[in-house]
Amino acid sequence: xxxxxxxxLYTKPGERSELYCPICDTKCEVxxxxxxxxxxxxxxxxxGHLHDGFTxxxxxxxxxHYASQLIDQKHKCASRRLQDLIDLDLQETLTRRSIS
Numbered sequence: 001x002x003x004x005x006x007x008x009l010y011t012k013p014g015e016r017s018e019l020y021c022p023i024c025d026t027k028c029e030v031x032x033x034x035x036x037x038x039x040x041x042x043x044x045x046x047x048g049h050l051h052d053g054f055t056x057x058x059x060x061x062x063x064x065h066y067a068s069q070l071i072d073q074k075h076k077c078a079s080r081r082l083q084d085l086i087d088l089d090l091q092e093t094l095t096r097r098s099i100s
Contacts, residue, residue: 013052035051067090
């Protein structure tokens with residue numbers, strides 16, 4: 001499985017029957033047997049290959065972008081206390097599915 005940011009997940013054709021969003025745990029929509037690039041280098045090189053593409057149905061919503069940013073901040077944060085606070089904000093955002 002290949003991650004392209006957090007908005008798209010790519011697998012070899014037929015490798016997975018379903019995937020869930022790594023941000024909100026919603027079942028992803030799938031497009032099977034697509035041909036094209038799955039990363040920046042392939043796109044620049046004009047290359048591509050056959051793959052299945054999975055995307056979260058909530059990927060364009062504000063709360064989903066906010067949750068993604070919180071996850072990024074948590075991974076970059078050295079302080080365990082601040083990570084715990086970020087977790088609280090993240091859980092609230094995912095529960096309410098809105099930005100407070």
